Amino acid sequence: MSVRFHKGFDDQENEVTIPSLEIERGALPTWLSGTLMRNGPARFRLDEGTLNHWFDGLAMLHRFDMADGRVSYTNKFLDTPARRAIQDGRMRYSEFATDPCRSLFKRIAQQFVGSRFGANANVTVGKIAGEFVAQTEVPMPVAFDKETLDTIGVLGYEDRLKGQLTTAHPHYDREQRVAFNYLLKFGVKSSYGIYELPAGSRTRRLVGEADARKPSYMHSFAISAKYAILMEFPLVVNPLRLLLSGRPFIENYRWEPERGTRFSIVDRSTGDVTYAHTDEAWFGFHHVNAVDRGDDVIDLDIIVYPNADIVQHFYLESLLDGPNHNVFPDSELRRFTIDVATGAVTSRTLVDHSADLPRINYAYNTKPYKYVYANGIAERGRSMLPDTIVKYDVESGEVKEWRHDNHFPGEPVFVARPNVDAEDDGVLLNVVLDATTDTSYLLLLDARDLSEIAQARVPQHVPFGFHGTYVRTAPALVGEPGSDADQE
Numbered sequence: 004m005s006v007r008f009h010k011g012f013d014d015q016e017n018e019v020t021i022p023s024l025e026i027e028r029g030a031l032p033t034w035l036s037g038t039l040m041r042n043g044p045a046r047f048r049l050d051e052g053t054l055n056h057w058f059d060g061l062a063m064l065h066r067f068d069m070a071d072g073r074v075s076y077t078n079k080f081l082d083t084p085a086r087r088a089i090q091d092g093r094m095r096y097s098e099f100a101t102d103p104c105r106s107l108f109k110r111i112a113q114q115f116v117g118s119r120f121g122a123n124a125n126v127t128v129g130k131i132a133g134e135f136v137a138q139t140e141v142p143m144p145v146a147f148d149k150e151t152l153d154t155i156g157v158l159g160y161e162d163r164l165k166g167q168l169t170t171a172h173p174h175y176d177r178e179q180r181v182a183f184n185y186l187l188k189f190g191v192k193s194s195y196g197i198y199e200l201p202a203g204s205r206t207r208r209l210v211g212e213a214d215a216r217k218p219s220y221m222h223s224f225a226i227s228a229k230y231a232i233l234m235e236f237p238l239v240v241n242p243l244r245l246l247l248s249g250r251p252f253i254e255n256y257r258w259e260p261e262r263g264t265r266f267s268i269v270d271r272s273t274g275d276v277t278y279a280h281t282d283e284a285w286f287g288f289h290h291v292n293a294v295d296r297g298d299d300v301i302d303l304d305i306i307v308y309p310n311a312d313i314v315q316h317f318y319l320e321s322l323l324d325g326p327n328h329n330v331f332p333d334s335e336l337r338r339f340t341i342d343v344a345t346g347a348v349t350s351r352t353l354v355d356h357s358a359d360l361p362r363i364n365y366a367y368n369t370k371p372y373k374y375v376y377a378n379g380i381a382e383r384g385r386s387m388l389p390d391t392i393v394k395y396d397v398e399s400g401e402v403k404e405w406r407h408d409n410h411f412p413g414e415p416v417f418v419a420r421p422n423v424d425a426e427d428d429g430v431l432l433n434v435v436l437d438a439t440t441d442t443s444y445l446l447l448l449d450a451r452d453l454s455e456i457a458q459a460r461v462p463q464h465v466p467f468g469f470h471g472t473y474v475r476t477a478p479a480l481v482g483e484p485g486s487d488a489d490q491e
Contacts, residue, residue: 007409007438008388009323011467015045015063015078019463024074024445029457031072031447032430034421037475038149039432039445040128041065041413042137043468045080047319055251057317057467058099061086062125062137062145064152065434065465067445070476074445074459081137081145082154085123099140099253122157126171127470131182132205134158138171140222142186149474161205164198171470172223172289173200174231174368183210183226183271185233189242193218197231197269211274213267217241220256220311225293227301228369230343231269232293234303236286237262238311258311260284268301268343279341281348286311291336291361291375292368299344304397306359306377308334313359322387331386333357336375336395354395356402357383360414360470364426373398374427376415376450381406388467392433394453405453409438411467417450418473427451432473434465 044060047053054060062081067074080086124137124145136144136158146155166186173184180202185195193215198207210231219235226232237259244255266279291304313332315321321329336354341347357380363372373396378389381404391406392415405412415431423429431448435458443465447456 008390008411008436008467010438010441010464011388011411011436012047012057012319012323013464013466014048015464015466017463018079020075020077021462022075024076024459024461026072026074027444027458027460028455029447031069031074031457032420033072035418035430035447036070037418037473038069039067039416039471039473040135040149041067041434041465041468041471042125042128043413043466043470044125045078045466046086053319055101055318055320056099056253057319057322058125059101059123060125060466062123062139063466063468064128064137064147065468065471066149066152067432067459076445076459076461077152078465079152081124081147083122083124083145099251101251124171125469128472129171129173131158131200132203138173140168140171142166142169159205160207162207164196164207164209166196168218170221170223174224174226176226176369183231185224185231187215187218189218189245192216193242195233195267197233197271197274199271209274210271211269211276213269213276213278215267217259217262219265220253220314222288223290225290225303225305226271226369227293227295227303229271229295229298230293230301231271232301232303232341233267233269234285234287234290234305234339235265235267236311237264237284238286238314253314256311260310264348266303266339266341266348268341277343277346279343279346279348281339281350283350284310285337286313287334288313288359289361292363292372294369294371296340299342301341301343303339303341304353304375305337305339306334306361307337308332329387330384331357331380331388333383334359336361336397338397353397354400354402356380356393356395358393358395359389362415362417364417364419364429366419367426372426374450376417376431378412378414379404392431392448392453394427394450403453405448405455411436411438412446413468414470415448416471416473425451430456432471434468434471436464436467 045063046061122143124139134146166188168187217239263282285307287307358377361377375395379391379393394403419429433446445459
């Protein structure tokens with residue numbers, strides 16, 4: 004079993020601007036003109052020691068500009084309170100699985116004044132009210148300059164909505180020109196507040212509120228044409244524990260499979276909330292799509308795991324120093340059919356193949372669709388990290404795959420070819436670590452068959468990141484993938 008992926012978790016301190024990357028193995032499509040922006044952690048090792056978890060690393064932005072057959076590259080750390088504190092030699096703010104040593108009084112004070120987290124927005128790239136922003140699971144989006152990647156600062160909202168947690172995966176409805184997300188507000192009676200944010204605005208409007216006695220850890224959610232759907236996994240927390248335990252954020256959550264899995268369903272028009280439930284316990288990070296079948300039935304597709312072991316899998320100590328049998332947990336693409344009127348839930352496997360970081364042609368979000376692209380596992384029971392790009396056909400269950408030994412790809416971002424109707428006619432943009440050279444490259448694949456189109460080599464490694472978005476130089480097409488960045 005190869006363990007050569009370690010370079011992907013090495014710090015990258017070099018901030019560079021390279022006007023033209025070397026193009027290998029082909030040429031860029033003539034129609035491809037735009038920017039891929041990616042986000043992810045790039046520093047894990049501090050003067051005080053190493054951060055505990057992949058999700059904890061300090062945020063770095065990466066920009067690949069593509070035009071006239073050429074690719075340029077720029078990378079830059081996000082300048083946040085968390086990074087500035089570490090540059091001063093100490094860790095002052097909490098991360099997902101790492102927490103500075105603080106007194107009980109200080110923990111309580113920081114919880115109530117909202118300064119516990121240092122805006123280390125290392126998950127996604129989006130756009131709010133004309134500003135490009137880096138986002139994470141606390142509602143502190145950090146604005147940056149799209150051209151230089153210079154940090155502007157934490158973007159403030161112009162409303163009174165309150166909450167401690169959100170998702171870094173808002174959804175955008177192009178027809179209504181409005182984004183949807185949720186805020187989790189901890190308290191004696193915790194709640195999930197689904198809100199909408201009109202394009203060009205910083206004023207969020209509460210749509211509906213679901214109760215949450217023991218809130219679930221949810222990295223994303225789904226929308227259909229009619230509903231916003233929260234799939235509440237039984238990885239839950241007592242809010243008092245968060246306040247008093249003194250442990251890092253995620254270590255306060257407990258896996259309680261006897262709870263089963265609850266779905267909170269909010270009508271996007273009326274704000275009415277209904278609930279559905281299955282006795283089966285599931286966990287997942289990333290929803291794929293949700294489609295209404297009539298007024299009261301939803302098909303929700305998500306990559307799921309049978310438990311929450313995947314969270315533990317990404318602790319750096321076990322990944323980098325653990326035994327070789329620390330393999331990637333099995334996952335599958337599963338469809339949950341929810342009867343909104345009765346609260347009944349059934350489910351079935353769509354594709355029985357381990358993967359995560361799924362993307363679709365976003366023009367098909369909330370609509371019937373056929374194809375999913377993701378980071379796959381070449382060998383169940385042997386691969387420690389995703390090491391392939393896969394294409395799933397949700398109708399037939401067919402799996403196509405791209406792989407090279409000791410090459411570790413990131414999330415595939417779909418870019419549609421202009422003026423075509425086919426769902427899969429376009430390219431996939433992937434940042435790949437070449438562990439044989441300890442460098443990375445931008446990989447372009449034909450989304451129809453995963454054949455290689457071209458590679459653009461970066462003369463240093465790009466640490467393993469999370470999510471990206473593509474922004475066209477010309478006005479964005481309807482349904483452009485990575486729609487977070489298409490808000491105005």
